[in-house]
Amino acid sequence: MDEAAGITERCVAISRAAFGRGDLDAAIADLHRLPAGLAVRGVLAADLLPAVLRSVSPTDRDRIRQIAGLLEIAERHPPDTADWPQVRAAARSIALLRAGADGEVVDDRAMLTELGTLLDQVGGDDNPATAPLLGSVRTMLTYLRALDNGDEAVLRRFPDEARRLRDQLASIPAMAHLGDAFAGIVDVIGASHRDEDLRPSIDQLRQAVEHLPPDDPLRDAFEEVTTFFGPLAGMYRDDPNAPAPALTDEQLTAMTDLTLRPELGAEGRASYHGGVGGAAVYSGWGADLARVEQGIEHLRTAVALADPDSPKRAGHLLGLAVALYHRGDLTSSTRDVEEADGLLEQARTLAGGPAHPMWAAINEMLSYTRRRRGAVPDPHKAALEGLQEHAWKVLLQSDLPAANLAARRAARDAVEVARQCLMFNDPDNAIRALDAGRGLALHAATEVGNIPRRLDDADRPDLARRWREATASGSAESLPTGLRHEVLSVLAAPGGGAALLDAPGLDEIRTALAALDADALVYLVPGNRPVPGFAVIAPQRGPTGYIALPNLHVRNDLDVERYLTALARRDAVIADPGRDLTALDDPTDFAASLDSMCDWAWRAAIGPLVERYLPTLARPDAGRPPRVVLVPMGELARFPWQAARRSDGTYAVQLVAFSQAASARMLCHSAALAPVPPTPVGLVVGDPDTGGVAPDLAAARAEAYAIHRSFYPGGRYVGRRVDGSTSRSGPGSVDEVRDWLTSTGPGSGAVLHLACHGVINTDPESATSYLLLDGGGRLTAEELVELTARSPERDIGLIVLAACRTGLAINGYDEAYSLGTAFLAGGVRSVLSTQWAIPDRATSVLMYMFHHHVMAEGLPVWEALRRAQIWMLDPDRSFPDRMPARLRQQLHHEELAHVAAWAGFVHWGW
Numbered sequence: 001m002d003e004a005a006g007i008t009e010r011c012v013a014i015s016r017a018a019f020g021r022g023d024l025d026a027a028i029a030d031l032h033r034l035p036a037g038l039a040v041r042g043v044l045a046a047d048l049l050p051a052v053l054r055s056v057s058p059t060d061r062d063r064i065r066q067i068a069g070l071l072e073i074a075e076r077h078p079p080d081t082a083d084w085p086q087v088r089a090a091a092r093s094i095a096l097l098r099a100g101a102d103g104e105v106v107d108d109r110a111m112l113t114e115l116g117t118l119l120d121q122v123g124g125d126d127n128p129a130t131a132p133l134l135g136s137v138r139t140m141l142t143y144l145r146a147l148d149n150g151d152e153a154v155l156r157r158f159p160d161e162a163r164r165l166r167d168q169l170a171s172i173p174a175m176a177h178l179g180d181a182f183a184g185i186v187d188v189i190g191a192s193h194r195d196e197d198l199r200p201s202i203d204q205l206r207q208a209v210e211h212l213p214p215d216d217p218l219r220d221a222f223e224e225v226t227t228f229f230g231p232l233a234g235m236y237r238d239d240p241n242a243p244a245p246a247l248t249d250e251q252l253t254a255m256t257d258l259t260l261r262p263e264l265g266a267e268g269r270a271s272y273h274g275g276v277g278g279a280a281v282y283s284g285w286g287a288d289l290a291r292v293e294q295g296i297e298h299l300r301t302a303v304a305l306a307d308p309d310s311p312k313r314a315g316h317l318l319g320l321a322v323a324l325y326h327r328g329d330l331t332s333s334t335r336d337v338e339e340a341d342g343l344l345e346q347a348r349t350l351a352g353g354p355a356h357p358m359w360a361a362i363n364e365m366l367s368y369t370r371r372r373r374g375a376v377p378d379p380h381k382a383a384l385e386g387l388q389e390h391a392w393k394v395l396l397q398s399d400l401p402a403a404n405l406a407a408r409r410a411a412r413d414a415v416e417v418a419r420q421c422l423m424f425n426d427p428d429n430a431i432r433a434l435d436a437g438r439g440l441a442l443h444a445a446t447e448v449g450n451i452p453r454r455l456d457d458a459d460r461p462d463l464a465r466r467w468r469e470a471t472a473s474g475s476a477e478s479l480p481t482g483l484r485h486e487v488l489s490v491l492a493a494p495g496g497g498a499a500l501l502d503a504p505g506l507d508e509i510r511t512a513l514a515a516l517d518a519d520a521l522v523y524l525v526p527g528n529r530p531v532p533g534f535a536v537i538a539p540q541r542g543p544t545g546y547i548a549l550p551n552l553h554v555r556n557d558l559d560v561e562r563y564l565t566a567l568a569r570r571d572a573v574i575a576d577p578g579r580d581l582t583a584l585d586d587p588t589d590f591a592a593s594l595d596s597m598c599d600w601a602w603r604a605a606i607g608p609l610v611e612r613y614l615p616t617l618a619r620p621d622a623g624r625p626p627r628v629v630l631v632p633m634g635e636l637a638r639f640p641w642q643a644a645r646r647s648d649g650t651y652a653v654q655l656v657a658f659s660q661a662a663s664a665r666m667l668c669h670s671a672a673l674a675p676v677p678p679t680p681v682g683l684v685v686g687d688p689d690t691g692g693v694a695p696d697l698a699a700a701r702a703e704a705y706a707i708h709r710s711f712y713p714g715g716r717y718v719g720r721r722v723d724g725s726t727s728r729s730g731p732g733s734v735d736e737v738r739d740w741l742t743s744t745g746p747g748s749g750a751v752l753h754l755a756c757h758g759v760i761n762t763d764p765e766s767a768t769s770y771l772l773l774d775g776g777g778r779l780t781a782e783e784l785v786e787l788t789a790r791s792p793e794r795d796i797g798l799i800v801l802a803a804c805r806t807g808l809a810i811n812g813y814d815e816a817y818s819l820g821t822a823f824l825a826g827g828v829r830s831v832l833s834t835q836w837a838i839p840d841r842a843t844s845v846l847m848y849m850f851h852h853h854v855m856a857e858g859l860p861v862w863e864a865l866r867r868a869q870i871w872m873l874d875p876d877r878s879f880p881d882r883m884p885a886r887l888r889q890q891l892h893h894e895e896l897a898h899v900a901a902w903a904g905f906v907h908w909g910w
Helices: 003-018 024-033 040-055 061-076 084-102 108-121 131-149 152-170 173-193 199-209 218-234 249-258 266-283 289-305 312-331 334-351 359-373 380-386 388-396 400-406 410-423 427-436 440-447 451-457 461-470 481-492 506-516 558-574 581-585 589-616 634-638 664-671 698-711 734-742 781-790 819-825 840-856 861-873 885-892
Strands: 520-525 533-539 545-549 627-632 657-660 682-686 716-719 751-755 757-761 768-772 778-780 798-801 830-834 905-909
Touching: 003 024, 003 040, 024 040, 024 061, 040 061, 040 084, 061 084, 131 152, 152 173, 152 400, 173 199, 199 218, 218 249, 218 266, 249 266, 266 289, 266 312, 289 312, 312 334, 312 359, 334 359, 359 380, 359 388, 359 410, 380 388, 380 410, 380 427, 388 400, 388 410, 388 427, 388 440, 388 481, 400 440, 410 427, 410 533, 427 506, 427 520, 427 533, 427 545, 427 664, 440 664, 440 781, 440 819, 451 461, 451 481, 461 481, 506 520, 506 533, 506 664, 520 589, 520 634, 533 589, 545 589, 558 589, 558 634, 627 634, 657 861, 664 819, 682 698, 682 734, 698 716, 698 751, 698 840, 698 885, 734 751, 734 778, 734 781, 751 840, 768 781, 768 819, 778 781, 781 819, 798 819, 798 840, 819 830, 819 905, 830 861, 840 861, 840 885, 861 905
Parallel strands: 520 627, 627 657, 657 905, 682 716, 682 751, 751 798, 798 830
Antiparallel strands: 520 533, 533 545, 757 768, 768 778, 830 905
């Protein structure tokens, strides 16, 4: 047979196979043997592509490589057919997906842009032939990009996207069975990203794959997932101090075999070696030197394979450094520690800054190697700088739940770094460390409006203009993640505004304390037996200090556990729409637990602070008590520290004035605003009719009406009057409160008193808190930030949240994002919020006395609350002449002096 006849025969065989009448693999091999310059070669490649696409699985690497090769041939001599754009789009999307999953292509933004272009070329989402496939690939790549960028909003939404993807794949016969299995693989990756137990996700994936056909290539992919992630899942431990389970030789061999697959690129192979090495070191931690050394060899291979410019290389360097440091512990080798230190310096340079997902871990490990080597005088400062990563991650997010997810490890890391600082007798930087893990979501909410000014200061008016345009709708969620990333990169660069990421320094804190007329900012940090708790103190004048507090534990203390249990029960009662609020006024189990908690609070923290530390400070000006601003970390935020009780029965509130702050950042934010003196004009909201959503608040109604008539007669009263009728000024709707918050008219006033229901939902997926107003309308904490921040010219001096649990954090105590702090973030000067479900009758009297001290006696807000609380404790209390008879009747009730009646209110701000 001559050459021409052979070429013709091959072309016929290829064409027959393209239409299902021949061996597909043989046809592809024949195509590659055809002369490179043969024009018909492109047409035949284009004919083969649909057949290959119909037979491909997302995990079939051989087929995907064939698609890439066929596409390259076809594009040299593309056919002039109507269906070629659709075929090309499908083939290119599969190639992009494989590249993205293997990490072979770094520019994922370019990939997503190209996918969008491909969709447009074939008719977009309206084309039923290609839209499901291209849309599915785009979803997958978006997920991979979100993992790399730490975009928690996208990751949180992905379960819904995975369900949509499953429905799209159902329309493609060859891929209909892959949706559940793909979603299962994504769940495993997501659980790994969140540091969660992998076992439930792997079990769910196993069930999904069991429904696949016996010869489906996805079964092989599942075996890879279980081989690699299975041993890691077995290492999940509820108790971090428990020994790690051993990695068997068989498991290690199976994991190692995955690194040998010929289809892996260098980046993919490096990732597998890094994972195997990390698992080996982890399983040998503390005892098995041979296993640790096996891990080190894999980690060295990962470093050698990784591209020198790849961002992932920093992670491989970190893994190797950790392994060497640990081997140095086992062998007392200084050489290993020195090598680890050098690798970490390389990793730090390559990571470049807080945008890198390993920035905190690299710097924390660097502080350990520096401390072991004694190479620098302040090794803990590296770990402190690493905490900037947490602020970066939170500022990058587009909504509150995502910000809370991004901050989930911030407080834990901050406390660890603070302890390092105190080991070096450096309380100044311990304060900065603690603040780096506090209130980051709240910080992000306050900074959205400041970004344009910061960009102008950084000489980037172009970015400032784009930011203003993106936020024109008034919603932070309108900001693209890409724009956030670009802006943060500018502001975090040297000279670009590092204060955006850094906690305030001591000079800034002192300036804020002086403006607020406070003596000290005090962080209370719980211990974890046998490690003691501690208080770190920044005074307005004098050196910083700290106190070890060996009794400051919230676990394994009967008084504390009893209080927290009773508080949880009380919260459960208030969350029940059918609750009987009168039960909250009785001295029940909660009241009894409060009583014993008061003694513990003095013994554990407030006693040492008042008796040992405060006497060392300069005495405050005559006429006022010492004033302390507390930042309680973790669950300590749930305790009424002003109710700590000395052995002689004296409460802390009788000795010291207490306020609270979400963080030093928020303290400085509030202090930078000019004070707004109260006037007898404002808005009072009294028990709006929720339409049956929540019970009536008869005492709160009387309280609000009396406060309006006695102290704010020039203002407006909305809601229900004492007799239950609706006020002529309005029913107390969401729109009425919104309008008041944004009004700049001279008649609006500067005081808002809300006697209504506060509701909190701490579910991580839908965490929010809101005020419940007329008709069941909701005004959420997130909206309150936007409303108040949107009108910077609106000066609001005081907001009183006389509603249940308005000071309780929505998600995580250290995030401190509540209804009360939301107002502060928006620029309100002073806020009173509540720590628990407050008793209806006692609160009405307390609130009346508070406003009496503000308006009739001209006291600062913080002192007015303190005086009102002391008044509640006084058995010989008298009442103002203007107090209505209905409220005076409450004076004869003994529960007014009980802690539950007065200690639930906390002051924030001015």
